[in-house]
Amino acid sequence: MNTQWIVKPAIALAAFYLSTSLSPAVSQNNPKLSDAEVASVAVVANQIDIDYATIAKEKSKNEDVLNFANMMIDNHKAVIAQAVALVTKLKVTPKDNAVSQQLLNDAKKTEKLLRSKKGNAFNKAYIDNEVAYHKAVIGAVEGLLIPEAENTELKSLLQNVIPALKGHLVHAETVQKKFR
Numbered sequence: 001m002n003t004q005w006i007v008k009p010a011i012a013l014a015a016f017y018l019s020t021s022l023s024p025a026v027s028q029n030n031p032k033l034s035d036a037e038v039a040s041v042a043v044v045a046n047q048i049d050i051d052y053a054t055i056a057k058e059k060s061k062n063e064d065v066l067n068f069a070n071m072m073i074d075n076h077k078a079v080i081a082q083a084v085a086l087v088t089k090l091k092v093t094p095k096d097n098a099v100s101q102q103l104l105n106d107a108k109k110t111e112k113l114l115r116s117k118k119g120n121a122f123n124k125a126y127i128d129n130e131v132a133y134h135k136a137v138i139g140a141v142e143g144l145l146i147p148e149a150e151n152t153e154l155k156s157l158l159q160n161v162i163p164a165l166k167g168h169l170v171h172a173e174t175v176q177k178k179f180r
Contacts, residue, residue, distance in 0.1 A: 036095035
């Protein structure tokens, strides 16, 4: 199975993160993101995973995949709600930017590929993407969004999300082992 398009958003995010943060000298090349742009990337990244999980709920009959998808929807909706509450409190409107646009463009390709799969091929493609996506998002949150966030409450929200993202990754890797 060719999975190159499945993990493309994750690879794009990871490549962006790696290319901009491998060393202190290189990390100076991080794009300058305002708090409004950081908030946009965070919301977009969470919504993308909700969208992937929604596809999984439509297409899978596998209990492990469905449980994982339900957890993704619940947890990522909660993060979006926290982000919305914070930006509302701070009177900041999330601002579209090149990072969030690239995530959305790549997610469309992944969604198309996921929709083309059936049965265990879908289950494997979905969970492989979730593993790659969470690795990339963790890297981007730690290496790009947190360093770029200026507001302490926004920075704290991002820092507080990392343990959940790492928990999602461990869970996804556990499910992934069942499809090898």
